[in-house]
Amino acid sequence: MLGLRLETAPLLYTDLPVPTPGPGEALVRVRQAGVCGTDLAMLRGYVPFSGVMGHEFVGEIAAASDAPEREGQRVVGEINIACGSCPQCRAGRSNHCTAREVLGIRGRDGAFAQYLTLPLANLYPVPDQVPDDAAVFTEPLAAALQITRQVHLGPAQRVLVVGAGRLGQLIARALRLTGCDLAVVARRERQRRLLADAGLEWLAEDAVPAAAFDVVVEASGAPVGLALARSALRPRGTLVLKSTYAGEVAVDLASLVVDEITVVGSRCGPFPAALRLLAQGLVDPRPLIEARFALAQADAALRRAAEPGVLKVLIDST
Numbered sequence: 001m002l003g004l005r006l007e008t009a010p011l012l013y014t015d016l017p018v019p020t021p022g023p024g025e026a027l028v029r030v031r032q033a034g035v036c037g038t039d040l041a042m043l044r045g046y047v048p049f050s051g052v053m054g055h056e057f058v059g060e061i062a063a064a065s066d067a068p069e070r071e072g073q074r075v076v077g078e079i080n081i082a083c084g085s086c087p088q089c090r091a092g093r094s095n096h097c098t099a100r101e102v103l104g105i106r107g108r109d110g111a112f113a114q115y116l117t118l119p120l121a122n123l124y125p126v127p128d129q130v131p132d133d134a135a136v137f138t139e140p141l142a143a144a145l146q147i148t149r150q151v152h153l154g155p156a157q158r159v160l161v162v163g164a165g166r167l168g169q170l171i172a173r174a175l176r177l178t179g180c181d182l183a184v185v186a187r188r189e190r191q192r193r194l195l196a197d198a199g200l201e202w203l204a205e206d207a208v209p210a211a212a213f214d215v216v217v218e219a220s221g222a223p224v225g226l227a228l229a230r231s232a233l234r235p236r237g238t239l240v241l242k243s244t245y246a247g248e249v250a251v252d253l254a255s256l257v258v259d260e261i262t263v264v265g266s267r268c269g270p271f272p273a274a275l276r277l278l279a280q281g282l283v284d285p286r287p288l289i290e291a292r293f294a295l296a297q298a299d300a301a302l303r304r305a306a307e308p309g310v311l312k313v314l315i316d317s318t
Contacts, residue, residue, distance in 0.1 A: 003052045003113030004298040021117040026064035030317040032136045033057045033111040035305040054111035055079045055104040058135040075123040076138040079103040124271045127279040137285040138274045144174040146269030153178040160213040162229040163220030164191035173283045188309045235259040288312045
């Protein structure tokens with residue numbers, strides 16, 4: 001099959017073997033995949049990985065010997081493959097399984113290929129009313145919704161999202177549904193226009209008031225964004241970290257102690273909730289699509305996605 005593997009650099013192959021699903025798994029034919037900021041961070045050494053990249057996708061089940069009735073079903077997939085038996089799994093924290101594989105990130109070939117494999121339990125049917133162009137956003141939208149599972153948000157909270165890129169735009173659209181007093185830091189004109197079109201307030205970086213927000217979500221992917229997020233947070237506020245960085249980032253830990261700041265790391269989230277919002281039209285991510293590439297041009301898709309200010313780049317595998 002055709003696929004893009006990350007080795008010392010991303011390389012396109014035309015002769016990769018079609019993966020074989022294990023017990024309880026399905027072979028999924030990928031229809032579309034999305035390029036994520038984490039994919040780009042991996043190119044900079046965020047995590048050591050050798051294999052097919054990509055973890056955001058919509059596809060259809062091509063083979064499932066343990067559930068043949070699901071063959072042909074259009075699906076999206078939770079990216080963490082847990083062992084089910086370690087202390088984290090037994091405690092209900094399977095996303096933190098000590099032996100987990102992560103699609104396209106850790107130990108499991110990913111979605112920048114014609115086929116992938118995942119456990120049947122990881123695969124969620126896509127409602128008929130959700131087109132592929134929206135379904136491919138399920139994983140990052142679920143990650144955005146994870147914030148609402150970790151931090152109580154409502155009309156009384158003043159919330160700032162730092163970063164209006166791929167993930168920041170989705171986070172803003174998801175947090176708006178809580179009724180919180182929300183603003184988003186946006187650098188670029190297109191980012192600002194998309195926010196305004198969605199009825200969301202944006203701020204320039206130099207217009208962010210200091211120590212004014214109850215909750216600040218850092219989604220810029222840049223150390224300067226983290227510094228801005230920290231300065232915008234009031235004492236006893238909550239700092240939510242969504243960015244992944246290659247290497248270390250300097251943080252003034254003393255100020256976190258003095259101001260009694262709560263720091264929340266936030267990663268993967270609930271797929272059923274994300275699919276429900278997409279099906280009900282409460283979140284429409286399609287205006288964020290910037291460019292499309294065929295799978296045979298997947299390396300070019302990564303280069304396009306890495307350009308400053310580019311939003312969602314899709315890879316078409318059909």
